[in-house]
Amino acid sequence: xxxxxxxxxxxxxxxxxxxxxxxxxxxxxxxxxxxxxxxxxxxxxxxxxxxxxxxxxxxxxxxxxxxxxxxxxxxxxxxxxxxxxxxxxxxxxxxxxxxxxxxxxxxxxxxxxxxxxxxxxxxxxxxxxxxxxxxxxxxxxxxxxxxxxxxxxxxxxxxxxxxxxxxxxxxxxxxxxxxxxxxxxxxxxxxxxxxxxxxxxxxxxxxxxxxxxxxxxxxxxxxxxxxxxxxxxxxxxxxxxxxxxxxxxxxxxxxxxxxxxxx
Amino acid sequence: xxxxxxxxxxxxxxxxxxxxxxxxxxxxxxxxxxxxxxxxxxxxxxxxxxxxxxxxxxxxxxxxxxxxxxxxxxxxxxxxxxxxxxxxxxxxxxxxxxxxxxxxxxxxxxxxxxxxxxxxxxxxxxxxxxxxxxxxxxxxxxxxxxxxxxxxxxxxxxxxxxxxxxxxxxxxxxxxxxxxxxxxxxxxxxxxxxxxxxxxxxxxxxxxxxxxxxxxxxxxxxxxxxxxxxxxxxxxxxxxxxxxxxxxxxxxxxxxxxxxxxxxxxxxxxxxx
Numbered sequence: 087x088x089x090x091x092x093x094x095x096x097x098x099x100x101x102x103x104x105x106x107x108x109x110x111x112x113x114x115x116x117x118x119x120x121x122x123x124x125x126x127x128x129x130x131x132x133x134x135x136x137x138x139x140x141x142x143x144x145x146x147x148x149x150x151x152x153x154x155x156x157x158x159x160x161x162x163x164x165x166x167x168x169x170x171x172x173x174x175x176x177x178x179x180x181x182x183x184x185x186x187x188x189x190x191x192x193x194x195x196x197x198x199x200x201x202x203x204x205x206x207x208x209x210x211x212x213x214x215x216x217x218x219x220x221x222x223x224x225x226x227x228x229x230x231x232x233x234x235x236x237x238x239x240x241x242x243x244x245x246x247x248x249x250x251x252x253x254x255x256x257x258x259x260x261x262x263x264x265x266x267x268x269x270x271x272x273x274x275x276x277x278x279x280x281x282x283x284x285x286x287x288x289x290x291x292x293x294x295x296x297x298x299x300x301x302x303x304x305x306x307x308x309x310x311x312x313x314x315x316x317x318x319x320x321x322x323x324x325x326x327x328x329x330x331x332x333x334x335x336x337x338x339x340x341x342x343x344x345x346x347x348x349x
Numbered sequence: 350x351x352x353x354x355x356x357x358x359x360x361x362x363x364x365x366x367x368x369x370x371x372x373x374x375x376x377x378x379x380x381x382x383x384x385x386x387x388x389x390x391x392x393x394x395x396x397x398x399x400x401x402x403x404x405x406x407x408x409x410x411x412x413x414x415x416x417x418x419x420x421x422x423x424x425x426x427x428x429x430x431x432x433x434x435x436x437x438x439x440x441x442x443x444x445x446x447x448x449x450x451x452x453x454x455x456x457x458x459x460x461x462x463x464x465x466x467x468x469x470x471x472x473x474x475x476x477x478x479x480x481x482x483x484x485x486x487x488x489x490x491x492x493x494x495x496x497x498x499x500x501x502x503x504x505x506x507x508x509x510x511x512x513x514x515x516x517x518x519x520x521x522x523x524x525x526x527x528x529x530x531x532x533x534x535x536x537x538x539x540x541x542x543x544x545x546x547x548x549x550x551x552x553x554x555x556x557x558x559x560x561x562x563x564x565x566x567x568x569x570x571x572x573x574x575x576x577x578x579x580x581x582x583x584x585x586x587x588x589x590x591x592x593x594x595x596x597x598x599x600x601x602x603x604x605x606x607x608x609x610x611x612x613x614x615x616x617x618x619x620x621x622x
Binding site: 168 | 352355359434435439440442443445446447448449450618619620621622
């Protein structure tokens with residue numbers, strides 16, 4: 087460590103997609119090997135741009151983290167990809183398709199906040215997933231829910247934030263889909279549960295799928311991600327593979343994050 | 350289709366569970382009233398104080414009407430609240446991520462609201478008729494209606510009028526629901542806070558104004574005016590009432606479809622949750 091070459095962290099505008107060799111074999115079924123593509127995406131809130139000219143591509147078989155502090159535009163990007171909010175400018179394509187009803191089959195989304203009303207039972211969500219998603223493994227989800235110490239009769243509004251996030255993550259990751267989008271999956275939960283979610287991601291991710299994680303806590307993520315991007319004031323300021331970033335800056339991603347964002 | 354039925358069933362259950370309490374209150378109140386009446390309440394009145402008994406009857410009838418209207422309004426309110434919570438707040442992510450069209454989400458909530466309203470109406474009708482047997486006031490009132498058809502030269506179809514009345518009430522609820530859906534969706538375009546509430550408020554009244562204007566236009570096109578000269582005989586009153594009920598109902602149906610389409614289009618192209 088003492089001999090390791092260190093370099094002062096400097097945010098450089100790298101807009102290209104991570105270009106590291108693929109971890110998995112090539113996917114089939116769609117063109118260009120691009121699972122998700124964002125080109126010059128902007129999101130306007132009143133007079134301000136919450137997301138300003140974001141461009142990147144995600145290839146299949148990658149776990150990508152987009153890191154940034156509060157208000158940097160992470161959740162807006164996530165919601166635009168999922169079609170939960172409209173794009174002010176630019177283009178988003180998921181497997182070559184604009185966000186629409188068809189792309190909902192291809193995306194499994196875990197939001198930062200609860201995605202159902204407080205009085206909804208875990209069993210209700212389980213039934214809903216089972217009824218609407220053909221790719222949902224209900225048996226596995228039920229087993230994992232029991233393993234996580236959650237009862238099917240539990241109501242979301244009365245669960246702890248950790249239990250709620252675990253339950254939501256189980257539902258999201260038990261789908262066999264192309265793209266998993268996880269918004270702050272490890273933020274409001276206790277450390278032990280972070281390992282649970284990390285294992286959940288690694289064990290349930292499909293060979294030809296990708297996971298896009300938006301977070302402001304890079305520590306636990308660093309162990310599982312392939313690529314990393316730093317987002318600041320709605321713009322991607324740094325992008326590369328974890329190995330590239332470590333080699334270039336001579337430090338771990340979490341250390342670099344703390345230095346850049348003055349944590 | 351299967352997915353639509355599934356979401357419709359879930360919406361129906363949720364709205365039913367939310368509004369059934371008001372129906373239960375209405376039924377319980379009338380059952381208690383009927384029980385009190387049967388258990389000697391009427392015997393407290395003498396021939397000299399019979400007017401008090403009639404006053405009590407009319408008060409009870411008024412109370413039922415208020416409770417029935419209250420229960421119906423609460424079903425519509427529950428449907429509108431459910432729409433807001435389940436479609437327009439950030440707790441609606443799961444619904445928006447389901448692989449179904451946005452119009453299916455909107456229409457399922459409107460239809461579920463109407464279906465619950467029909468169930469509530471059926472329960473309340475049974476309730477009112479059951480209690481009506483106890484104090485006979487509603488029965489007396491209903492008994493007058495068939496007598497009207499026996500009047501000389503009057504063509505009056507009671508069954509048709511009941512059907513038309515039910516259709517009219519349902520379309521009235523549908524237009525209120527779809528107007529609320531549309532104005533809530535308009536408010537969703539504004540980011541948050543005051544602008545959002547202002548847009549919802551203004552949108553609701555603007556849509557009501559539009560509905561009224563369209564109704565008046567339709568009335569003019571079909572030559573229906575409030576000409577009191579035509580209302581000087583029973584047949585004229587029945588015919589005018591029938592025409593007005595039918596036209597208002599049909600116009601409300603068309604406007605409701607337009608508002609729901611508008612809400613679906615806004616949500617599809619300008620979703621902001």
